[in-house]
Amino acid sequence: MDKLVIQGQAVLNGEVEISGSKNAALPILMGALLAETPVTLSNVPHLRDVTTTIQLLATMGTEVMMDERMNITLDSSHIHTKEAPFDLVKTMRASILAMGPLLSRFGEAKVALPGGCAIGSRPVNIHIDGMMKMGADIHIEDGFIIAKAEAGLKGADIDMHPVTVTGTENLIMAAVLAKGTTILRNSACEPEVEDLANFLNAMGAKIKGAGSPTITIEGVSKLQGVPYRVIPDRIEAGTYLAAAAVTQGCVTVTQVEPQHLRSVLEKFEEAGALITETESTITLDMRGRELKAVDIVTHPYPNFPTDMQAQFLVMNCLAIGEAKVKETIFENRYMHVAELIKMGADIELDGNVAKTKGQAKFHGAEVVATDLRASACLIIAALVAEGATVVNKIYHIDRGYERIEEKFHRLGANIQRLSS
Ligand code: EPU
Numbered sequence: 244m245d246k247l248v249i250q251g252q253a254v255l256n257g258e259v260e261i262s263g264s265k266n267a268a269l270p271i272l273m274g275a276l277l278a279e280t281p282v283t284l285s286n287v288p289h290l291r292d293v294t295t296t297i298q299l300l301a302t303m304g305t306e307v308m309m310d311e312r313m314n315i316t317l318d319s320s321h322i323h324t325k326e327a328p329f330d331l332v333k334t335m336r337a338s339i340l341a342m343g344p345l346l347s348r349f350g351e352a353k354v355a356l357p358g359g360c361a362i363g364s365r366p367v368n369i370h371i372d373g374m375m376k377m378g379a380d381i382h383i384e385d386g387f388i389i390a391k392a393e394a395g396l397k398g399a400d401i402d403m404h405p406v407t408v409t410g411t412e413n414l415i416m417a418a419v420l421a422k423g424t425t426i427l428r429n430s431a432c433e434p435e436v437e438d439l440a441n442f443l444n445a446m447g448a449k450i451k452g453a454g455s456p457t458i459t460i461e462g463v464s465k466l467q468g469v470p471y472r473v474i475p476d477r478i479e480a481g482t483y484l485a486a487a488a489v490t491q492g493c494v495t496v497t498q499v500e501p502q503h504l505r506s507v508l509e510k511f512e513e514a515g516a517l518i519t520e521t522e523s524t525i526t527l528d529m530r531g532r533e534l535k536a537v538d539i540v541t542h543p544y545p546n547f548p549t550d551m552q553a554q555f556l557v558m559n560c561l562a563i564g565e566a567k568v569k570e571t572i573f574e575n576r577y578m579h580v581a582e583l584i585k586m587g588a589d590i591e592l593d594g595n596v597a598k599t600k601g602q603a604k605f606h607g608a609e610v611v612a613t614d615l616r617a618s619a620c621l622i623i624a625a626l627v628a629e630g631a632t633v634v635n636k637i638y639h640i641d642r643g644y645e646r647i648e649e650k651f652h653r654l655g656a657n658i659q660r661l662s663s
Contacts, residue, residue, distance in 0.1 A: 244635070244638065244663060245638065245641075245660055245662050245663070246633055246660070246661050246663070247648060247661075248632070248633050248634075248658070248659045249626060249634065249657065249658045249659075250607075250631050251605070251627055251629055251630060251657075252626075252628070253490060253655050253657055254490045254491060254492045254655060255486050255494050255651075255654040256494065256655055257494065257495070257654050257655065258494070258497055259494060259495070259650050260650075261475045261479050261480045261497065262286075262289075262475070263285075263473040264435060264473055264474050264479075265288055265292055265293070265476060265479075266408070266435045267438040267439065268284070268293055269293070269337045269340060270409070270413075270416070270435065270439045271439055271442050271471065272284065272297065272300065272315075272317070273337075273341055273343075273344055274344060274442055274443055275317040275319055275468070276305065276319050276322065276341065277344045277416060277420065278317075278446055279466065279468070280320065280467050280468040281316050281318040281468045282316070282319075282468035282470075282471065283315070283316045283468070283471070284314065284470075284472075285312075285470070285471070285473070286472045287314075287315050287473055288313075290644075290645055291642045292335050292337065292642045295331055296337070296338075298331060300317060302328065302331070303322050303324045303326070303341075303345075304323040305317050305318065305319045305322065317468075322345075325349050326352075326387075327342075327353070327354040328355060329355035329386060331355075332354065332355035332357050333357075336360055338355070339370060339413065341354055342354045342370065342390060343374070343412070343413035343414060343417035344417075345390075346417055347396055347416060347417045347421060350394075350396075351390065351392070351393075352389075353387050353390070354387065355386060360614075361578060362576045362578075363573040363576065365573070367388075367410070369403050369407050369410040370407075370410050370413045370414065371388065373410065373414040373417070374390060374417050376401050377392070377397060377398070377399045377401075377421055378397045379392040379396060379417075380392070395420075395422055396418070396420070396421035396422070397423050398418065398422065398423030398424040398425040398460070398462060399425055399426075400425075400428070401414060401425065401428065402429055403427065404429060406429055406430070406543040407431060408431040408435065411427060411431040412431075412436055415436070415440060415443065415453070415458065415460060416443070418462060419448040419449075419462065419463065420462060420466070421462040422462050423462055424459060424460065425460045426458070426460075427457070427458040427460070429456055430452075430453075430455070430456050430458045432455060432544045434474060434500070434503045434544070437454040439453075440453030440454075440458070442469075442471045443466065446466040447465070447467055449461040449462075477548075478548065478551060479643075479645075480499045480504060480525065481507045481548075481550075481551045482554055482619045482623070483650070483654070484507075484525065484527040486622075487516075487654075488511060488516050488534060488558055489534070489558055489624075489626065490529075490627055491530060491532070492530065492654070492655070493528040493530050494526070494527055494654060495524050495526040496524065497524045498523055499523060501520040501522075501523075506545055506548070508520075508525065510537050510547060510555065511527060513535070514536075514562060515529070515533050515534055516529050516532065516534075517532065534561060534562040534563065535563055536558075536562040536564035536565060537558075537559065537562075538568070539568045540569040541572050542571060549571075549572040549573060549616075551616075552576060552616070553576075553616045554616070554620050554623055556580075556583070556599070557583065557588075557620045557624045559601065560583060560590065560601070560603045561601070561603055561605070561627060562599075563602060565598065565599065566599050566601070567596050567599075569595055570597075576616075577595075577597060578613035578617050579613065579621060582608075582610040582611060582613070582617070582621055583620070583624055585608045586605045586607070586632065587604055587605045588603050588605070588624070589603050604629070605624055605625075606630055607625065607628045607629065607632040610625075610632060611635045612635065612636045612637050613639070614639055615642050616643075617639070618637060619644065621634050622640075622658070626651075637660075
């Protein structure tokens with residue numbers, strides 16, 4: 244299993260190009276199942292979750308072609324299997340996103356039930372209840388969600404609680420080919436939801452209000468493939484900026500959408516960083532500045548994202564002052580805390596609140612990556628630690644960060660992948 248070895252006490256400086264968004268690319272790839280003619284996607288990141296999704300589409304009969312620049316053409320005109328098997332679903336919960344498009348276009352779907360995962364139980368009841376409200380007959384059998392809508396789905400008024408990103412995306416995809424109008428209330432407002440809606444609208448869907456809590460979808464009879472470019476990954480960008488902050492460096496992330504990171508950039512400024520932006524770049528300059536601890540509460544977009552919680556927790560460990568981080572989205576998203584404590588962090592966990600004292604002196608240690616963002620925070624901690632840190636089980640990182648060691652290396656980090 245691959246591991247990363249990081250020699251600490253580097254100062255990161257320079258520019259890093261941000262890849263396409265994983266969490267936008269996954270639903271958009273699944274959305275290709277809805278089109279009767281080929282879709283060509285660009286800015287799709289080369290990641291393990293993307294490969295898994297492509298594999299899943301291919302097992303159903305989507306013809307996939309890829310050029311050397313990772314432009315991906317998907318032809319779903321001859322789908323022969325409407326099933327997402329367990330061996331793929333178990334490695335990637337986002338496989339549930341096959342359900343909406345399959346049911347919408349073909350009136351049937353069989354998707355293995357995703358289990359809990361490291362960060363929480365993550366049920367899919369809202370996806371299922373919403374599709375049932377649209378007229379689907381759904382039952383669970385032998386670990387599969389079996390859904391049928393022989394006469395097609397019909398529009399419905401659906402209120403979702405709590406706010407769910409993939410739930411909103413799945414129900415949008417279910418509704419685009421349904422008969423009549425669907426209203427999704429309390430929808431997720433994440434940029435990735437809006438990107439999916441923009442893609443589907445480009446194919447002929449009639450979706451209004453994506454990016455706001457109320458989304459209205461008027462069903463259409465078919466969708467035609469188009470070329471589409473996926474938005475940049477706001478969490479990847481935020482992760483490199485956090486690394487610049489803790490190493491007291493100056494890093495510019497390029498090919499980004501600064502407005503997607505508004506709540507995160509405000510917190511960086513509160514933490515003492517100097518932030519400057521252009522239309523497609525963000526620079527974080529921490530040279531000669533003091534890092535201050537900041538209180539954080541994670542909430543759905545446009546508030547502070549759970550996917551940046553671990554990175555800011557590392558910042559707080561090192562910063563001046565005490566602070567509290569409160570995680571409200573997932574019930575078990577603090578597995579990095581035990582690993583950070585091994586490296587010298589002073590963190591007290593009280594339910595969903597992590598309290599830090601600040602000004603910790605990190606030292607290298609052998610640590611284990613437990614989930615994607617937890618892994619990213621361990622790398623950030625390792626960059627400032629005294630001595631070498633070994634991060635094990637980095638397959639989590641490869642699920643969501645494209646060429647991570649190359650990108651960090653270019654910024655001045657001493658980081659090496661060891662394959663075994
Ligand atoms: N929830 C339910 N019932 C449902 C669906 C969700 O109770 O049917 C609950 C969840 O258990 C959770 C909350 O609602 O407590 C929010 O979960 P959500 O459904 O929004 O999460 P998700 O769609 O499974 C996506 C991202 C995550 C990101 C979250 C929150 C993708 C593929 N994944 O997950 O990304 O943390 O939204 O923003 O888009 C990551 O990239 O590292 C990652 C975990």
